[in-house]
Amino acid sequence: MGFSQGLSGLSAAAKALDVVGNNIANSQTVGFKAGSIAFADVFAGSMGLGVQATGVGQDFTNGDIIGGNSNLDMGINGRGFFRMENADGSVFYGRNGQFEEDENGFIINKTNNMFLTGYQATDGVINPGAQVGPIRIPKDDMPPAASTKGAVTGNLKSDDKLIPSAPGFDATNPDTYNYVSEVTATDSLGNAHAIKVYYVHTKEGQWQVHAQDSTSPGKFTKATLKFGPDGNLMTPVTLDIAGKKYNGSDPLALKLDLNITQFSSDTEVKLDTIDGQAPGKFSRFEISDTGEVVAIYSNTKRQTLAQVVLADFANPGGLEQQGSNLWAETVQSGQAFLGTSNTGSFGKINGGMLEASNVNLGDEMVNMILYQRNYQSNSQTIKTQSEVLQTLVNLR
Template identity: 55%
Template sequence: MSFSQGLSGLNAASKALDVVGNNIANSQTVGFKSGSISFADVFAGSQIGMGVQVAGVKQNFSDGVLSQGSSSLDMGIQGNGFFRLVGEGGQVYYSRNGQFKKDANGYIVNDMGLQLTGYQATGTPPAIQPGAAVGPIQIPTGQMPARASDGGTLKGNLNSEAEAIDPSIAFDPTKSESYNSVTQVTAYDSLGNRHTVNAYFVKTGPNEWKVYTNDATAPVVDAAGKTQYQETTLKFNSSGQLVTDDQNPGKIGVVSSAYNGAEALNFELDMAGMTQQALATAMDNPSTNGYPPGSLNGYTLGDNGQIVAAYSNGEQQLLGQVVLANFTNAGGLASSGNNCWTETPDSGQPAIGVAGTGNLGNLYGGKVEASNVDLSQEMVNMIVYQRNYQSNSQTIKTQSELLQTLVNLG
């Protein structure tokens, strides 16, 4: 019996050393989770045990330390959750290794070619649509198309101390005495052509102003070749706040002619933020929502998993959002190598969502999660299992000597 006990102890200690060796070998593997071995005694119908057996190898899914990544697509998880990856055949894998890159087709992949999944942004402008399907995230390599301006804002302060323009003087942009101030707004057409829109302010009386606009780049002209202007009236109360009604909605139109093959502009500037105070007339960065085309300069990963592209036209655009998956029993996942796990009946089905929601952990862009192997503890474990191996071999040696003594007696 001692031989079988000793042999079982040798086998168990050998496997324990295998686990320790694997932990030490992967101490620098990004996202690696250390393993620990469990033992169970063996009985065979007697009070004296038959030895020991390996009950199982468990993985420790505690967090590793975050360190600086080497790629703009690197990401690290702190807390619950795994990256969800898919292979060429559609097989789904889960991993904590956040070292990612872009392949030739623009998909985000790990070093094994597995594609990272999440929500792809769609629409104009791109956004994550409600109920979007989870799938591989692709980063477009083409340029951002131009967006025609279809709205904008014009706000600031009009000087209440300004002199009202004589009613006998007709508005004429070529005559500075016919208006009090002028400001410019930049707009873009459907091809990305830049348009300069002039907005003229004419004080017509106490607390009342007229506003005229025209597109200086592609003005609208009548049959006689005369430039046409859009106009509206602004009325303020005694506190200098804009008063709006059906006749004076606090908006003014912007209309242009077709320019260089693009569609003509036709939108409104919202002036709800205009005030009239005894301060110098000044506009607060008038703007429209259009922009010219732009080429991709790079992309960043936010801590919420959103991948945002930066373009040469100064615009940013949402490309997609990484999802995380969590399991009721992460210890039930099956290791498939390459720092990946697969779902099993013991792990339960994955709960998929955005980082930082529910019981999912946080995601950090530009970081990677180091291995959670504790080298000091592993070295201690190695010494303990080595002594265990030696002790079990000693029981076999002792049993052999006893048998030899019996043989000599015979």
């Protein structure tokens, strides 16, 4: 009986040393999660038969966030796993955020060439229920798009001089208006158009506005701004600005909202938002802390391509290890639920950073000493049992 007990102790201690050795060996592995062994005693009736190793668990606490070497490096601070697919479409999960581009522009994990997945953008927008799939960074040029809507914001000085209507507005005569602002729009070919908006203070609390596409002049658009005693517009005002064909483009047709106040502060009106763009060459990309993959073009435009998806489980300890710092879903882990960086229970993605191994070398060295002594002690019980048997054999 003593032999089997000692042997079980030797086996358990050896397995424990294997776990410690694996932890120490992976202390510099990005995203590695330390393992811990569990033991249970073995009984037959009322007799103890030794010990058994019941399994190796994983410590999913966060590792330190350290600097990365690439703009594709990502570290998760908190709960969640990167969701990855292989070429066959099988899904795996991991915490190693060392990513790179392959020859086709897909983002892949450096250690196993798995495709990183995310919510796919449509026209630069991540819509609710967006499809989840491998993230690809296209290097195509951005085509031109005509401006169709925009808005300006600012203030018109309430005590600015009044200009009588008798002389009439004349864009070439500054004495017939108080202020002029300019908005740059683009046509269907990407040509820039200067939209000039002239403001004339005609009465207290009332202004006239005249707007024209000065690049391809059409008729002036006219509107009246009426302000209440609180300095805000009494009714919203939108200018419909129509240009002419320019260098073969379609005529410009722009709706411009005037989000303007009338206070005693100085007059200043500037562009708030406008759609459309000139053609642009792909320049670079970046990954934000929300996991959005954004392409940046030479025309200064930015376009969201996808958003990195995170996965989590009701019981991460039930995941099945696959090697290469990967795990697979099991019945014990439960089905994966998906989300994005820093939402709900999910941790935050840190772009350009990595999550280090959570192995504590000090703890592992202490455990190694303890398991080594345990191994030596069990070997001593076997030696003692052998001596006892030898004594019995030698009885006369």
